[in-house]
Amino acid sequence: xxxxxxxxxxxxxxxxxxxxxxxxxxxxxxxxxxxxxxxxxxxxxxxxxxxxxxxxxxxxxxxxxxxxxxxxxxxxxxxxxxxxxxxxxxxxxxxxxxxxxxxxxxxxxxxxxxxxxxxxxxxxxxxxxxxxxxxxxxxxxxxxxxxxxxxxxxxxxxxxxxxxxxxxxxxxxxxxxxxxxxxxxxxxxxxxxxxxxxxxxxxxxxxxxxxxxxxxxxxxxxxxxxxxxxxxxxxxxxxxxxxxxxxxxxxxxxxxxxxxxxxxxxxxxxxxxxxxxxxxxxxxxxxxxxxxxxxxxxxxxxxxxxxxxxxxxxxxxxxxxxxxxxxxxxxxxxxxxxxxxxxxxxxxxxxxxxxxxxxxxxxxxxxxxxxxxxxxxxxxxxxxxxxxxxxxxxxxxxxxxxxxxxxxxxxxxxxxxxxxxxxxxxxxxxxxxxxxxxxxxxxx
Amino acid sequence: xxxxxxxxxxxxxxxxxxxxxxxxxxxxxxxxxxxxxxxxxxxxxxxxxxxxxxxxxxxxxxxxxxxxxxxxxxxxxxxxxxxxxxxxxxxxxxxxxxxxxxxxxxxxxxxxxxxxxxxxxxxxxxxxxxxxxxxxxxxxxxxxxxxxxxxxxxxxxxxxxxxxxxxxxxxxxxxxxxxxxxxxxxxxxxxxxxxxxxxxxxxxxxxxxxxxxxxxxxxxxxxxxxxxxxxxxxxxxxxxxxxxxxxxxxxxxxxxxxxxxxxxxxxxxxxxxxxxxxxxxxxxxxxxxxxxxxxxxxxxxxxxxxxxxxxxxxxxxxxxxxxxxxxxxxxxxxxxxxxxxxxxxxxxxxxxxxxxxxxxxxxxxxxxxxxxxxxxxxxxxxxxxxxxxxxxxxxxxxxxxxxxxxxxxxxxxxxxxxxxxxxxxxxxxxxxxxxxxxxxxxxxxxxxxxxxxxxxxxxxxx
Numbered sequence: 001x002x003x004x005x006x007x008x009x010x011x012x013x014x015x016x017x018x019x020x021x022x023x024x025x026x027x028x029x030x031x032x033x034x035x036x037x038x039x040x041x042x043x044x045x046x047x048x049x050x051x052x053x054x055x056x057x058x059x060x061x062x063x064x065x066x067x068x069x070x071x072x073x074x075x076x077x078x079x080x081x082x083x084x085x086x087x088x089x090x091x092x093x094x095x096x097x098x099x100x101x102x103x104x105x106x107x108x109x110x111x112x113x114x115x116x117x118x119x120x121x122x123x124x125x126x127x128x129x130x131x132x133x134x135x136x137x138x139x140x141x142x143x144x145x146x147x148x149x150x151x152x153x154x155x156x157x158x159x160x161x162x163x164x165x166x167x168x169x170x171x172x173x174x175x176x177x178x179x180x181x182x183x184x185x186x187x188x189x190x191x192x193x194x195x196x197x198x199x200x201x202x203x204x205x206x207x208x209x210x211x212x213x214x215x216x217x218x219x220x221x222x223x224x225x226x227x228x229x230x231x232x233x234x235x236x237x238x239x240x241x242x243x244x245x246x247x248x249x250x251x252x253x254x255x256x257x258x259x260x261x262x263x264x265x266x267x268x269x270x271x272x273x274x275x276x277x278x279x280x281x282x283x284x285x286x287x288x289x290x291x292x293x294x295x296x297x298x299x300x301x302x303x304x305x306x307x308x309x310x311x312x313x314x315x316x317x318x319x320x321x322x323x324x325x326x327x328x329x330x331x332x333x334x335x336x337x338x339x340x341x342x343x344x345x346x347x348x349x350x351x352x353x354x355x356x357x358x359x360x361x362x363x364x365x366x367x368x369x370x371x372x373x374x375x376x377x378x379x380x381x382x383x384x385x386x387x388x389x390x391x392x393x394x395x396x397x398x399x400x401x402x403x404x405x406x407x408x409x410x411x412x413x414x415x416x417x418x419x420x421x422x423x424x425x426x427x428x429x430x431x432x433x434x435x436x437x438x439x440x441x442x443x444x
Numbered sequence: 445x446x447x448x449x450x451x452x453x454x455x456x457x458x459x460x461x462x463x464x465x466x467x468x469x470x471x472x473x474x475x476x477x478x479x480x481x482x483x484x485x486x487x488x489x490x491x492x493x494x495x496x497x498x499x500x501x502x503x504x505x506x507x508x509x510x511x512x513x514x515x516x517x518x519x520x521x522x523x524x525x526x527x528x529x530x531x532x533x534x535x536x537x538x539x540x541x542x543x544x545x546x547x548x549x550x551x552x553x554x555x556x557x558x559x560x561x562x563x564x565x566x567x568x569x570x571x572x573x574x575x576x577x578x579x580x581x582x583x584x585x586x587x588x589x590x591x592x593x594x595x596x597x598x599x600x601x602x603x604x605x606x607x608x609x610x611x612x613x614x615x616x617x618x619x620x621x622x623x624x625x626x627x628x629x630x631x632x633x634x635x636x637x638x639x640x641x642x643x644x645x646x647x648x649x650x651x652x653x654x655x656x657x658x659x660x661x662x663x664x665x666x667x668x669x670x671x672x673x674x675x676x677x678x679x680x681x682x683x684x685x686x687x688x689x690x691x692x693x694x695x696x697x698x699x700x701x702x703x704x705x706x707x708x709x710x711x712x713x714x715x716x717x718x719x720x721x722x723x724x725x726x727x728x729x730x731x732x733x734x735x736x737x738x739x740x741x742x743x744x745x746x747x748x749x750x751x752x753x754x755x756x757x758x759x760x761x762x763x764x765x766x767x768x769x770x771x772x773x774x775x776x777x778x779x780x781x782x783x784x785x786x787x788x789x790x791x792x793x794x795x796x797x798x799x800x801x802x803x804x805x806x807x808x809x810x811x812x813x814x815x816x817x818x819x820x821x822x823x824x825x826x827x828x829x830x831x832x833x834x835x836x837x838x839x840x841x842x843x844x845x846x847x848x849x850x851x852x853x854x855x856x857x858x859x860x861x862x863x864x865x866x867x868x869x870x871x872x873x874x875x876x877x878x879x880x881x882x883x884x885x886x887x888x889x890x891x892x893x894x895x896x897x898x899x900x901x902x903x904x905x906x
Contacts, residue, residue, distance in 0.1 A: 042527075048522065277747060
């Protein structure tokens, strides 16, 4: 029988927060597209003598993400220095968290029902940005010190589809919480993966399940599409290597989009020793339970809760519920339309179908407008003059008395004839257009 | 007061002189500038001199950032660094009518206890040009001792204000960690670095501390409140003879053992007697973990240094890492090692525990319910100033000269060094350590001592 293999994947997601100011200084964090090195100060430039100051809004956002991912919020946590040299890191260390992260032990449920364990959600700062132009490298420090939250999972993924679902769920969450634009293209959200593969027999037989003794880290891949491709490639490469009885080792690999393959960046021997130690410039972070409680109560309804509620409360399909809860804005539009629809006899199903199929541009259309439209459709107004004439003639034939009354000068008799047309048309005749047609017919 | 003697005035004396219009600010600045021009070539106290026409001239240790004025931290690495911003302490001084007359020499990035680790040559002791000043605030202590400024600012991570103040016969105050904003102080060991005054009198030190203390929204570890010691001690109408009556003064037995020069010991014991004569109660105390303090210090400090020096990576500031001096390189290597994966727990984490024990020693000694003392006194340095070059090849002996000062940094408590006599013509300083946030009491004790002696009035003949 052919040996089967199981991929084991853990993910690290970095998300840039959209706070007003940077993580440790007063500079604006809204750096994207701005002239290089104009959003800087001694702190984010790492000038000698400058000191960090904690941005409380960023900490609150980090806690919100942690709470949404069912994490325990650490009563006491610490910032630490992660030491490494790189030109985009002006202090020679990044202020991050390692031994004492802000949020720990969370979980998230995927569409498949699989539960992914979250190891930690911690706070750190972004680096500057390098641009390589010809033989020159330029550094822009506008991004230096922008708040960054890192979300690390346990190695719970076994296929690319769950990775995709997880990443999409996180992106949706960040937008629901309004903590980040989570735009992959702009680099608001970045993904790193740790991958290893093992023969399935090992895990299923009597010997206890354990992680392979190596893992390959996929890093510095700044597109979601590419990381998925890289993971798929890695799974194949590693299985092939194991089939050939090759020994796989701990290493960091990147993605070559031209050749569509991963390539070695750093082997285990060259791995960084980050020499973490508590950041002496910052006091311990103490988060009071009351603060956690108040942040928890300030959380919006989370996308997966909304989806579930839409399906249960409105009896719509899971697929429709998913589409309608895609963004917080669309979900609000939908519910506001429902509210109106209720007043005008437009059903939930009609509203849901309309939004799902017609995909109205919710930035230019009001929920009330779509209800008006739906109401109109439901009446199905007959506007054609020919059709109306036919109906009118029929009504005149059937209501001879009314015609006589009208000719005697009884204006009110016209209403009887209109009623007759309405009855014939099942209420769909356009009254405004019908009236002159009837009058003309009666006068002839 | 004749205009020729302007430079010998204390800061308080200078303020009074200006108020009484004995001299103008311009005359004051000229007098200091001329004296610097004459004496600095002998002392190498200033690395940068600035001529002003107003303000009271202060000398600033070159490790404190001054906007538009070159700030080198005594290192070739920063030999062309002109900060675009002022340290908070500089802002505060400028707000109080002080001007920066120059930047003073120091051991490279404050790493050293003799002043000899400066990339720009050692500072000479005004009492004997063949002797070291102590360090690392070498230029600041020499400048105050030689009347080249009304007062100076230094920084103290393991004794760098107190020890050179002691060896140069001036007053040096290391405040409580968190009393003064470090924003703009080029970091050596961030969890121990403090900025403090070097002055000609205790009263001056109290006044400068009041100016520079208090939070600023830039140093997260800085206490928001400003100190008011000067107001309390010197304007409260305290009677000299009652200043320290009944105060409990602790003398740690560990500070008088092997290694303390017997002549220095005698001077210190005489000073303690003087305090007793003024009504203080002298009590022996024990700081049992003092013997581990040096070892812990030389793990914590290099660890923090290894990170703090990383920004000088050769990309910015125009100088490559080969330009670091040997002491800086030594500490970067030590600290990189002690933080390495697998060694962190053995070294850094353990040293942090020892630090807690050192702190607890002081807490116990100061604890009132347990009959604790108000201040602790002892020597600042085991010896007086030594010969230039004497210890440069023996870093361990050099480290041992910090043995009485580093505990205060590990514990974060304030310490004062005041002139208390001479040994073979060289000044000896008395160290007064206090409770966290209680600079007021150590200043009170220092002031009482100063009032009953003439040591602080002695001037070197240069």
